[in-house]
Amino acid sequence: MTNLALFEDDGSENPGKVVRDILLQLFPSQNEKAEGSSDFLRNLDDALLADGELVKAVYNSVINYAARRLIKMAQHKHRKYSGDDSYPGESLDRIRSFLSHNTTIDATFQNKLSILLYTAAKEHRNRSKALKEQIFNRSKELGARCYICGRDLSFDDSAGHLFAQVEHLWPVTMGGSNVESNMKLACRACNNVKASYVDAYDFHFEHFVSQLEEGDASFNKEFNWEFKVASYLKAGCQCAECGKSSDDGELKFLRLNTSDCWHYLNIQPYCHEHYQLFSSIRGGQTE
Ligand SMILES: [Zn+2]
Ligand SMILES: [Zn+2]
Structure with a gap:
């Protein structure tokens, strides 16, 4: 039952x-x-x-x-x-x-x-433009990071990808509420990609498990923002080693197994400290 x-x-x-x-x-x-x-x-x-x-x-x-x-x-x-x-x-x-x-x-x-x-x-x-503006303006004074990737947000609309936007954790189109606990600031790049997705499972997993050749010159092109946002969400937007969240700074990716390539199941995000610690051994993410 x-x-x-x-x-x-x-x-x-x-x-x-x-x-x-x-x-x-x-x-x-x-x-x-x-x-x-x-x-x-x-x-x-x-x-x-x-x-x-x-x-x-x-x-x-x-x-x-x-x-x-x-x-x-x-x-x-x-x-x-x-x-x-x-x-x-x-x-x-x-x-x-x-x-x-x-x-x-x-x-x-x-x-x-x-x-x-x-x-x-x-x-x-039930839209809530006023609450969105309130969150935006408050954060503008205090400063904020994207809750997904951890990069510093800009409150200047001309900032492009780093411009701060109010994101619904649980999308409104998926029955998410317009309450403050369901709203967080994300950079425009992450917000655009996450859109009406709920979690990492919404992304096209077939794409993520397809193998990429190690050292392939087209890797940077393949490792696009959609892939990154899905990988952040998979890890709960935290460092895979210490659990430090994106609130503390940018999270960068490393492979778990260096003899395997950069596919979805073989990467995790790390805080600055652990990225520094492991990147020399595992071969860091290329920008
Ligand atoms: Zn972001
Ligand atoms: Zn860490």
Whole structure:
């Protein structure tokens, strides 16, 4: 029986996040399959010696995709049936009816899920320009770093990639709230790439696991910002060695295994101190 506890104390700050958690419960990962399984992805994963990371990435990516599709469907129904806010229940009814006709999820879950989807769809319309400006102006005086890459932010619009922008940790299009705890400052480069992604699993993992030749001259071109942001998010925007966050300074990448190339599963970000310490041994990131 599925555990319903999460509905009672979720705080409902990010309905989209709760939707995703429900999907994770409804469709549990097969990652724990019995030994000797002939699962193709598991075998591929073993071949890559990635400790289950590829299977996990594929699974989470599918769950994120499903959550995104459901929230988008709810937004569509909300736009279509709640143009007049005096009838707020109509789009909720439509979502409930969609779920009951198109899924085999039991009735209790259908009700809970439809309310969450409705809330996520409503939240999407609830913009908060004033709060964004407040965060921007406060940080302008104090100074700030990008929460993803850790570079110093500029508050001058002509600064290009380093210009500070208010980023939603849980994207508004994915049911994220316009509350301060869901907003952080990121550089324009990271913000543009992260956009409506939730976490590292949203990036195209096939691209990241494709092998790059060590010492390949095209490496810098391949190691583009999308690849970097996904790699930062994979590590929780922290130094892989000491856990120091991007708040303390820029994070740079190193390979875990120097005999392997710069692919997604073989790199981690490091703080300045650990980058200095390990880069002579492991061969630092080329700029
Ligand atoms: Zn950044
Ligand atoms: Zn460190």
